[in-house]
Amino acid sequence: MDVAAGRFPLSVERHVGGMVERLVPGVTTVTPHARYYALHGLVAAHAAETGLAVPAAQTLLRRAEVALAAVSFAHHPQALAWLPRAHGTDALARRLQAGTVTMAEAEAPGKGGYASSTWGFWAPYVGSEVELGILGTGRMPVPGPRLDATAVLDGLGEVLELARQDTLYVGELASLGDRLCVCAGGDRPDGAWLARLLCEPDASAEAGARAAARRQTIQLLARVVATHPVARFTQDVGQVLAFGPFLSTDPATCGIDAAAAWRGVVLRNYAVGAWRRLWSWLVEQVDELLPIEELADRFAEELPDITVAAFLSSLPATQSTNGAPLPAEHTLRSAGDALPLAELRVLATSARRVDELTGRVRDAFLGQRGIELGPEWVKRRLDEALLMKLRDVARQLTHDLVARSQRIALAKAQRRADGNLWLPTRLHERGGLLYRTSREGRGDVGLRLDQLGSVLATCGVLHYDEHWSVTRSGKALVD
DSSP states (O other), rough: OOOOSOOOTTTTHHHHHHHHHHHSOOOOTOOOHHHHHHOOOOOOOHHHHHTOHHHHHHOOOOOOHHHHHHHHHHHHHSSSSSSSOOOTTTTHHHHHHHHHHHHHHHHHHTSSSOOOTTTTTTHHHHHHHHHHTTTTTSSSSSTTTTTHHHHHHHHHHHHHHTOSSSSEEHHHHGGGGHHSSSSOGGGSHHHHHHHHHHHHHTGGGGGGGHHHHHHHHHHHHHHHHHHHHOSSIIIIIIIHHHSSHHHHSSTTTOOTTTTHHHHHHHHHHHHHHHHHHHHHHHTTTSSSSSHHHHHHHHHTSOOOOOOOHHHHHOOOOOOOOTTTOOOOOHHHSOEEEEEEEHHHHHHHHHHHGGGGHHHHHHHHHHHHOOTTHHHHHHHHHHHTTTTBHHHHHHHHHHHHHHHHHHHHHHHEEETTTTTTTEEOOOOOEEEEEEEEEOOOOOOOOOSSSHHHHHHTTTTEEEEESSSSOOHHHHHHHHH
């Protein structure tokens, strides 16, 4: 049996992930750079024009990505505060710091090269590129209906020349940074083209609901940036989207239909994060073989000896007098309580919102109705246990979570070609005893706001100088 760990052990992330996919089509959590959209379009156009076969196109794409990483490092040897490094920079670090990159070695797929995939970093971007019409579907990058071959050639054509060289000398590349660095697209033709493609300033009914949702999300992001001090998108914009009256009182924002959906999604993500943190903590407690009952006791011992009713009455207010959500979840995580208690409070706070939210905000918050571990499920469990001790509820919950994790692992299990069974779980149960093979992560589900922000910045819509702002050209696109 192969017990390599899988992802999403409690499967609580699906609703948030699905909603974000509909609200930000064309950008994902692994697409932070606008210039890769353009670079892959450039390779597709060149391959089509010159009739490259798949192996030659693969080599060209990898060499072009190595060249882009090398120029970007030469332009900014130290990482920028607002933008991740170009893809492959870490793998190329030794060569880049030494000042010489031998292309045949650097572009080779697998160990020792800049990327393990034969297609470099095309795979993380291809879905978004097809979504936006930059590329068509196929075994290799092919031009899509909305690719502007002239714009990408004018903006990044020099990368093709670098890709043909046998050796790149980092010191000689610094002068190209203003044109070819991953940070520089906003001032180049490829950035202007991609900005219009993302923002859809001329969007019509034919553009489709997904393009309209993306445009509204970008308008919403730009409006928050223009009216609030924003240093980090997910943290700062997320709180504005989730809490307070801004979405309903700001004259520009109240007309954006996607705003209500974003409020519901961000609020729901607090509960998703709470389940992930709580499960991670539970798995962390399993040292060697541990009876389930003892794990349940460890959870209970972290909680006060009070009834569920008293626990609920201790929660902070979640709604203002005018009906706007208050930042209770954020307050609870800042209070310094032990993780199990803090996250259980976040879950209870989320459950309270079931009866407070209305309209599209509530629909986006709840998603599929009544599902296990959803806000309605938590509310029902707590309401039924008002007179019980909170510690006893925690013990029951521990058994429920362990059982759920095992069901999900078995549902995802696959028989591999070599005959082995792949069971994607870190926590295993045998005869009432638990053991773990590794620790669980406890990070929040990505909302793609950071990636959307960096893509918009690197195609000229936003600008960073300690805080984010909307550029003049960006205002023209989003207004």
